[in-house]
Amino acid sequence: MERLTIKEALKEDYIGQKITVCGWIRTRRESKGFVFIVLSDGSAQETMQLVISGVLSAKNYIHRCNTGAAIKATGVLRESPAKGQQYEMDVSDIEVFGESDQDLYPLQKKGHTFEFLREIGHLRARTNTFGAIFRIRNILADSVHQFFRERGFVWVHTPIITSGDCEGAGELFTVTSLDFSNLPRSGDASVDFSRDFFGRKTYLTVSGQLEAEFLAMSLGKVYTFGPTFRAENSNTTRHLSEFWMVEPEMAFADLSDDMKLAEDFIRFLCARVLEGGENELAFLEAHYKRISREEIRRLAETEFIHIPYTDAIRELQNAPVIFEFPVSWGSDLQSEHEKYLTDEVMKGPVIVTDYPKELKAFYMRMNDDGKTVAAMDVLAPRIGEIIGGSQREERLSVLKDRMREMRIPMESLQWYLDLRRFGSAPHAGFGLGFERLVQYLTGMVNIRDVIPCPRAPGNI
RNA sequence: UCCCGGGUAGCUCAGUCGGCAGAGCAGGUGGCUGUUAACCACCCUGUCGGGGGUUCGAAUCCCUCCCCGGGAGCCA
Numbered sequence: 386m387e388r389l390t391i392k393e394a395l396k397e398d399y400i401g402q403k404i405t406v407c408g409w410i411r412t413r414r415e416s417k418g419f420v421f422i423v424l425s426d427g428s429a430q431e432t433m434q435l436v437i438s439g440v441l442s443a444k445n446y447i448h449r450c451n452t453g454a455a456i457k458a459t460g461v462l463r464e465s466p467a468k469g470q471q472y473e474m475d476v477s478d479i480e481v482f483g484e485s486d487q488d489l490y491p492l493q494k495k496g497h498t499f500e501f502l503r504e505i506g507h508l509r510a511r512t513n514t515f516g517a518i519f520r521i522r523n524i525l526a527d528s529v530h531q532f533f534r535e536r537g538f539v540w541v542h543t544p545i546i547t548s549g550d551c552e553g554a555g556e557l558f559t560v561t562s563l564d565f566s567n568l569p570r571s572g573d574a575s576v577d578f579s580r581d582f583f584g585r586k587t588y589l590t591v592s593g594q595l596e597a598e599f600l601a602m603s604l605g606k607v608y609t610f611g612p613t614f615r616a617e618n619s620n621t622t623r624h625l626s627e628f629w630m631v632e633p634e635m636a637f638a639d640l641s642d643d644m645k646l647a648e649d650f651i652r653f654l655c656a657r658v659l660e661g662g663e664n665e666l667a668f669l670e671a672h673y674k675r676i677s678r679e680e681i682r683r684l685a686e687t688e689f690i691h692i693p694y695t696d697a698i699r700e701l702q703n704a705p706v707i708f709e710f711p712v713s714w715g716s717d718l719q720s721e722h723e724k725y726l727t728d729e730v731m732k733g734p735v736i737v738t739d740y741p742k743e744l745k746a747f748y749m750r751m752n753d754d755g756k757t758v759a760a761m762d763v764l765a766p767r768i769g770e771i772i773g774g775s776q777r778e779e780r781l782s783v784l785k786d787r788m789r790e791m792r793i794p795m796e797s798l799q800w801y802l803d804l805r806r807f808g809s810a811p812h813a814g815f816g817l818g819f820e821r822l823v824q825y826l827t828g829m830v831n832i833r834d835v836i837p838c839p840r841a842p843g844n845i
Numbered sequence: 846u847c848c849c850g851g852g853u854a855g856c857u858c859a860g861u862c863g864g865c866a867g868a869g870c871a872g873g874u875g876g877c878u879g880u881u882a883a884c885c886a887c888c889c890u891g892u893c894g895g896g897g898g899u900u901c902g903a904a905u906c907c908c909u910c911c912c913c914g915g916g917a918g919c920c921a
Contacts (some may be wrong), residue, residue: 412881412882414879414880414881414883414884415877415880415883416877416878416879416880416883416884417876417877417878418877418878418879419878419879419880420880421879421880421881421883423881434880434881436879436880438878438879452871465879466879467879467880467881468881469880469881470881487871487872487873488855488872488873489855490855490872491855491856493855493856493870493871493872493882494870494871494882495856495857495870495871495882496856496857496882497856497857498856498857498914500913500914501856501857503913504913556919592921613921615919615920615921617919617920618846618919619846619918619919619920620846621915621916621917621918621919621920622914622915622916623920623921624919624920624921625921628921630921709917710917719917719918720916720917720918721917769920769921770920770921771921772921773920773921816921817921818920818921819921820921821921822921831914843912
């Protein structure tokens with residue numbers, strides 16, 4: 386089908402030329418001599434105004450051109466004589482591919498609530514807000530690969546089905562092919578997973594980190610970018626049951642290398658989204674006023690503030706505000722504490738480092754003080770934690786001690802310990818919740834609005 | 846999972862003390878010579894979330910379940 390996308394067509398080059406565009410009708414306005422149609426095809430934030438006048442408007446098919454209908458329009462592109470758009474098409478021919486019953490089509494010209502749009506997930510991408518979000522999501526996903534490719538990282542594909550029941554990252558979804566109406570039982574009446582598909586109990590992955598570690602310990606610098614699953618019963622604006630995570634892992638790197646990578650990464654993504662998503666960001670900024678291009682530009686240019694956990698606690702204890710949860714060394718930072726640090730004190734992202742070992746996973750490297758580990762969390766304003774990372778414990782005996790302390794079963798992780806037995810080396814990495822980043826940069830309030838098909842408890 | 850707030854027309858919401866089910870928008874029809882969430886007139890629209898109870902009478906009061914939103918926890 387010979388046609389231009391609206392993104393391609395809205396250029397000076399085509400003025401005076403006869404072109405064809407396809408798309409879905411956003412709105413139609415009629416007056417006696419004219420019909421105005423706003424057409425969108427998803428290629429850009431901009432829409433094409435179609436002007437139908439005179440003889441053509443009398444043709445009966447124009448009545449089939451309702452909100453939501455898919456059409457092909459051919460005509461001459463010209464500068465618009467009216468305010469509101471730079472160019473418009475003087476339509477000479479229209480073909481209707483698919484009509485849209487106005488009594489049933491749920492999208493109106495007027496704005497809808499996000500709650501309502503979530504109920505019609507298959508149609509919400511046709512709105513200008515969701516079009517903008519999903520195009521920005523694409524720019525960011527593309528930029529993730531670009532960033533790591535430019536720095537010599539290997540994109541590795543870690544498994545989605547795992548046997549790992551000891552990664553300590555929350556509740557897991559069980560994967561099984563057992564017949565639920567006839568479950569095999571062991572002697573004690575529990576389900577006998579040795580007769581399941583893989584011969585043992587399996588789960589959807591909660592993180593590709595452990596696998597990324599063995600790949601980093603052979604390929605040097607690697608990253609994963611793929612779906613991740615948590616069966617936590619979390620009902621918040623910043624959790625999903627299925628989300629995408631970016632997890633770089635570097636051999637011969639320590640915590641400061643890790644932090645530098647995380648910072649460079651976020652700054653790079655900000656710069657790229659400003660470049661490629663200018664119109665989308667401008668639209669979201671104008672409509673929702675949650676984040677500005679100026680703020681993203683600042684983010685792309687400024688160094689993040691680093692603060693050790695111990696200093697952060699002191700800062701919070703001296704804060705001239707009353708927190709609901711008390712602040713004390715050894716307790717985790719609550720949402721309100723994180724928000725105070727990012728929104729009030731630093732007015733931007735903050736990297737908190739060196740948390741008490743009790744608050745963090747078994748694989749994080751023990752610091753010399755014996756009390757804290759080489760961990761770092763990147764906290765973003767409004768959203769909270771978007772990155773969690775650490776230098777990994779490379780010393781076999783220290784790691785084994787930690788696993789015993791935290792009652793991590795060692796049998797199934799012998800391969801992980803092997804990495805410390807054979808050519809162990811300092812290494813570090815982090816995990817970034819991709820949707821949280823999209824959420825932060827688009828200013829969306831609810832994380833369910835930055836992924837096409839959000840998965841959440843009781844909601845599929 | 847816990848704590849709040851909600852569920853009334855396709856959408857957003859009002860509905861007083863328990864007494865006839867409402868508005869704006871959308872949609873339909875007509876009008877209007879350039880509209881921008883167009884405008885003007887008329888018309889159409891209901892399992893008041895489900896079930897049970899109190900009452901002469903329930904959208905309204907009580908019980909219960911479901912769903913949605915916000916916050917918290919868990920985390921990315």
